[in-house]
Amino acid sequence: SQQGEEDPQALSIQEGENATMNCSYKTSINNLQWYRQNSGRGLVHLILIRSNEREKHSGRLRVTLDTSKKSSSLLITASRAADTASYFCATGLTSGSRLTFGEGTQLTVNP
C-alpha cells in the first residue's frame, strides 16, 4: 500500500496566512522529505528531516516529524502567491534508497 498519505488534499488561504500540510506514513523510515511542484514543472526538493530529528527549519518552512505517530507536518509561514503549488512528502526507508511519494496537497495562496 502507499507509504505516504497527505492531508488536506487541497488548501486555499490568503496571502500572509500560514499553511500547514500533514503527511502520514506506514512503515519505519530513515528520512522524510518535502517537495514542491509548480504546475507543469518538475519537483523541487525543499527540506529533509532524519528519523532522529523532531523539527527542522529552512527560511519560512518548518517541518516536524513524529515517528511514534508516523506523521510529519510542513508549515509555510507568511505565505505568498508564489507559494501556490502542489506539495509532496516522500519517505526513504534507508539512506540513499528509493523515495516513496505521498499523494500531495494542492496549496493555493490568494493574493
Place this chain on the structure above:
Amino acid sequence: DTAVSQTPKYLVTQMGNDKSIKCEQNLGHDTMYWYKQDSKKFLKIMFSYNNKELIINETVPNRFSPKSPDKAHLNLHINSLELGDSAVYFCASSQFGQEHGYTFGSGTRLTVV
C-alpha cells in the same frame, strides 16, 4: 547549465508506436531514476540505476526498457505504446548513500492517442 534535463518535453504519438525519452544529469550523481506521474499527480517509481547497474525495477510492463550508457544518462524506451501509458514521466538523480534530496527533471508529458 540545467542540472537534470529530459527530452522531449512533450510527446504525442499513436497507439502501437515505439518512443524514447532521454535524460542527462550534470551533477555528478551516481544514481538515476524514472518516475511516472499519473493524472491525479500520483508519483510512482519505475526504475533506478546506480553506476549504470539496475537496482530498482518495479512492476512495470516489459514494454518499458531503461538503458543507462553511463552514470550521467538514463534513457527510457517504450514499445507498443498504449493509451494507459499517457502520463508525465520524470527523471531524477541523487547520490546514493547520502541523505540529500533528489533533483528532478522538468518532465516529459506523453500523450498516446
